[in-house]
Amino acid sequence: MITTRDLTKRFGRVEAVREVTLDVREGDRYGLLGPNGSGKTTLVRMLLGLVYATSGEISVLGYRVPKHVSRVLPEIGALIEEPAAYPHLSGRANLRLLDAAGPHGARRTRRRRVDEALEQVGLAGIDRRPVRSYSLGMRQRLGLAAALVRRPRLLILDEPTNGLDPRGIRDIRNLLIGLNDSGVTVFMSSHLLPEVSALCTRIGVLDSGRLVLQEQLAALQEPTGRVLISTDDPERAVAALDGLIERQDGADLVVRSPDPAALNARLVAAGVPVRSLAAERRSLEDIVLEVTGAGSDQFGVPASGEPDVPSTTANGEPQ
Amino acid sequence: MIAVELFKLVRRLRTWLSIGLICALPLIVAVFIAVTHLAPPPGQGSAFLSAVLNEGQLYPAAALALVLPVFLPVAVAVMAGDSIAGEASTGTLRYLLARPVGRTRLLVAKLIAVIAFTLIAVVAVTVTSYATGVLILGPSRAAAVGTGGISGSIAPGAGGAPTAGLQAGAAVTSLSGAPLTFLELIERVLGAMAFITVSMLGVAAIALFLSTLTDSAIGAALGALATLVASEVLVTLNAASAVQPYLPTRYWLAWIDFFRQPIFWRNIDRGFGIQAVYMVVFLAAAWANFATRDVTT
Numbered sequence: 001m002i003t004t005r006d007l008t009k010r011f012g013r014v015e016a017v018r019e020v021t022l023d024v025r026e027g028d029r030y031g032l033l034g035p036n037g038s039g040k041t042t043l044v045r046m047l048l049g050l051v052y053a054t055s056g057e058i059s060v061l062g063y064r065v066p067k068h069v070s071r072v073l074p075e076i077g078a079l080i081e082e083p084a085a086y087p088h089l090s091g092r093a094n095l096r097l098l099d100a101a102g103p104h105g106a107r108r109t110r111r112r113r114v115d116e117a118l119e120q121v122g123l124a125g126i127d128r129r130p131v132r133s134y135s136l137g138m139r140q141r142l143g144l145a146a147a148l149v150r151r152p153r154l155l156i157l158d159e160p161t162n163g164l165d166p167r168g169i170r171d172i173r174n175l176l177i178g179l180n181d182s183g184v185t186v187f188m189s190s191h192l193l194p195e196v197s198a199l200c201t202r203i204g205v206l207d208s209g210r211l212v213l214q215e216q217l218a219a220l221q222e223p224t225g226r227v228l229i230s231t232d233d234p235e236r237a238v239a240a241l242d243g244l245i246e247r248q249d250g251a252d253l254v255v256r257s258p259d260p261a262a263l264n265a266r267l268v269a270a271g272v273p274v275r276s277l278a279a280e281r282r283s284l285e286d287i288v289l290e291v292t293g294a295g296s297d298q299f300g301v302p303a304s305g306e307p308d309v310p311s312t313t314a315n316g317e318p319q
Numbered sequence: 320m321i322a323v324e325l326f327k328l329v330r331r332l333r334t335w336l337s338i339g340l341i342c343a344l345p346l347i348v349a350v351f352i353a354v355t356h357l358a359p360p361p362g363q364g365s366a367f368l369s370a371v372l373n374e375g376q377l378y379p380a381a382a383l384a385l386v387l388p389v390f391l392p393v394a395v396a397v398m399a400g401d402s403i404a405g406e407a408s409t410g411t412l413r414y415l416l417a418r419p420v421g422r423t424r425l426l427v428a429k430l431i432a433v434i435a436f437t438l439i440a441v442v443a444v445t446v447t448s449y450a451t452g453v454l455i456l457g458p459s460r461a462a463a464v465g466t467g468g469i470s471g472s473i474a475p476g477a478g479g480a481p482t483a484g485l486q487a488g489a490a491v492t493s494l495s496g497a498p499l500t501f502l503e504l505i506e507r508v509l510g511a512m513a514f515i516t517v518s519m520l521g522v523a524a525i526a527l528f529l530s531t532l533t534d535s536a537i538g539a540a541l542g543a544l545a546t547l548v549a550s551e552v553l554v555t556l557n558a559a560s561a562v563q564p565y566l567p568t569r570y571w572l573a574w575i576d577f578f579r580q581p582i583f584w585r586n587i588d589r590g591f592g593i594q595a596v597y598m599v600v601f602l603a604a605a606w607a608n609f610a611t612r613d614v615t616t
Contacts, residue, residue: 011613042615048417050614073419080417084410089330101323102418146414 001026001154001185002047007056009042009209016042018209019056024187024202029180031196031217032189033288034206040189041081043206044158047187048078061154074104077152079160083143087132091123091142094131099149117145122171136163144172148179155179157188161195173199197284207292220287223279227260229253229267230275240270254280320424324432337394338440342447344390345382349451366575371456374491376501378452379445379508380578383515386444387571391437392547393540395519398436399526400540402429403609407534407616422610426527430602433523434516441512441519497580507577514574514590521567521594522547524601531609534616564589567597 002024009017017039024030034040045051047060049069058065060072085094095114099105118124121141134142140163147155160176161169176199180186190196196203203220205213213220230252231237237253238245241263247254257263260279267274328334352358352372361369367381403426406412415425491499499507526543533539550566553559563569570590576583 045413045613045615048413049419050413050416052611052613070419070421073417076417078414078417080413082410084414086327086409086411088332097323097326098414098418100326101320101415102420102424105418 001028001061002187003059004047005057007043007046007058008054009039009046009051010054015209017046017053020206020209020211022204022211023214024185026185027180027183029176029186029199029201030188031200031203032187032206033191033193033196033203034189035191035292038206038292039209040191040206041158044078044080044156044189047156048073048076048080050080074102074150075153077147077150077155079143079147079155079157081158082162083139083146085131085139085142085146088130090128091126091131091134091138091145092118092128094142095146095149098146105150113149113151114145117148120148120175121145122168137165137168140164141168141172144175153184155184155186155188157186159190159192160188161190161192169195193284193288203284205288205291212291213287217284221281221284223258223260223281225256225258226280227255227257227263227277228280229255229263229277231267232273232275236270237267237272237274240267240272251275320420320428321431324428325435328432328436334398334436334439337397338443341386341390341394341440342443345378345385345444345448346451348382348385349378349448349455353455366572367578370492371452375452375454375456376449376491376504377578378456379448380511380575382444382448382451383441383511383574384572387515387518391440391444391515391519392522393544394440395433395437395522396526396540396543396547397536399429399433399523400530400538400543401536402433402527403530404534404539405530405536407614408536410616412616413614416614423606426531426606426609430523430527433527434520437516437519437523441516445508445512493580494575494578495580499578499580507582510577510582510587511574514577514587517591517594518571518574521597524598524605525567528601528605528608531605531612565593567593569593 002022004020004022007017007020007022008015020039020043022043032040032043042051046053046058047065049066049072052066060069061075063069063072065072085091086097089097092114095117096110099110099114100107115124118126121144123138123141123145131139131142140161144157144160147157155176157176161172164172173195176186176188186199188196188200197217200217202216203213204211226246229237232251234248234251234253238248241253241255244255244257244263245253246256255263260277264274264277267277348368349371352368356372358370358372359365359368363369365381366384367377368384371378371381403412406415416422420428491501491504493499522543525546526539529539529542530536533542547568550568554563554566554569570586570593573586573590576585576587
């Protein structure tokens with residue numbers, strides 16, 4: 001759905017995006033992660049033809065961007081940084097106006113599509129109040145509705161859950177999963193790891209403009225070969241699992257074993273009361289922090305990846 | 320997209336407020352003149368004002384002369400300066416472009432909205448001031464030659480000071496002294512409206528270009544107005560006579576020549592020509608800049 005090759009963008013002397021080779025596949029729920037200032041927004045803007053690349057290639061839905069961007073954009077719903085609307089008009093009037101601007105917004109179906117989009121984001125009962133009186137969360141929902149009005153095949157969402165309360169976040173997550181199930185590919189950027197963790201099937205990590213990781217989330221979170229056990233009788237457990245214990249912290253044990261089920265059977269046979277037992281998986285936080293340096297809003301913290309040292313992309317090619 | 324821009328134009332309170340203010344100035348002036356019977360003497364004050372006590376039907380011309388130096392250019396510069404920069408600062412520009420609205424198409428739609436605004440403003444001033452002239456000043460009022468009154472705070476500048484005749488009569492008198500029929504008057508007023516609209520579009524082109532350079536709508540509007548002020552300064556400066564024929568405001572008052580008998584075309588033609596050049600140059604620059612620029616707001 002989206003591929004880029006060695007995509008680079010320089011603003012003056014600042015390299016915002018460096019040689020990014022992105023690969024978003026049909027049906028993905030792709031989460032682009034990275035600290036503030038790592039180039040997420042610039043990358044998103046390049047995909048939409050708003051910012052022109054310094055070098056490299058972009059292809060979206062099989063078309064070259066920005067050359068054929070007018071063919072691509074009608075199939076895309078986008079939320080770019082924050083939502084924006086004309087403050088003196090109502091939410092519904094804003095959606096109608098935006099839909100009427102530009103081609104491909106059939107007037108015949110406009111009312112139905114606008115109503116449907118408002119319903120999808122939970123603004124169905126919206127009144128005629130102007131947008132300037134909306135809360136941050138309502139604006140965010142309206143921005144998502146604007147992305148959905150054209151019934152796109154691909155959603156490109158920059159920080160979609162920004163400004164939403166916990167219920168709103170869950171609503172939007174369920175909405176995006178539902179849309180994805182019906183065939184919409186979702187590409188979102190975020191720095192909220194729990195959000196990406198709960199929603200995405202595939203992630204890319206940007207750091208100082210470089211794509212330092214791109215992989216299926218499930219593959220990244222495969223069991224590490226360790227099992228975490230919590231028991232009321234740690235001594236007997238240690239005795240039963242002699243030699244496999246990697247670390248003990250009171251009643252909690254870290255055990256080296258690829259097979260939690262076999263381990264559990266062994267403990268039960270030895271009469272150990274097991275409180276909980278689970279295969280250890282790396283958290284998304286560990287994964288991201290391992291490959292990224294400090295964010296651009298931090299100073300005096302050494303970056304983990306020196307730009308001069310050749311690093312490798314997720315598909316193993318040297319950059 | 321053009322329909323969308325026109326919809327935005329008419330749904331905006333600012334549009335009607337600024338047009339209302341533009342129409343209010345001639346009305347206030349007319350009320351003062353009618354109450355005091357003190358029109359500025361011929362050759363002083365704003366163009367045509369000395370004649371309107373006798374010939375209320377000429378008031379549209381006087382009204383246009385009143386709003387031309389400041390009110391109209393300010394309103395047009397604000398509208399045109401807001402067109403791209405305003406969308407950029409509210410963030411709606413990126414959503415329009417991602418819809419997608421082509422950049423050229425957006426610029427053309429914005430230009431058409433500015434033209435529509437200018438036309439509405441000029442027509443509104445003409446219509447309301449005609450009504451004012453006929454109702455308040457009256458076409459057949461007894462002559463009362465002003466002896467003091469409004470002094471010329473607005474210099475007539477180029478195009479010749481008006482020396483409208485003072486004879487009372489059914490036919491309106493041209494600046495040259497020969498009478499104009501009602502049909503001729505309408506012709507001349509329409510000509511003046513067209514000329515002033517085109518002059519304003521020169522301003523609009525400059526403001527539109529600046530609007531593509533910055534994300535500050537007010538900056539773009541003020542930049543265009545600063546250009547006009549600079550031009551006005553140079554127009555009155557003898558030392559700058561070499562560049563004067565090319566200044567945007569040099570022929571702004573040439574529309575007064577529509578009210579001579581016969582019409583004195585030389586400066587009118589030059590005025591149309593210079594505005595056309597400004598429009599072509601600055602609209603091309605606006606397009607070249609906007610079509611290739613990164614939209615980062």
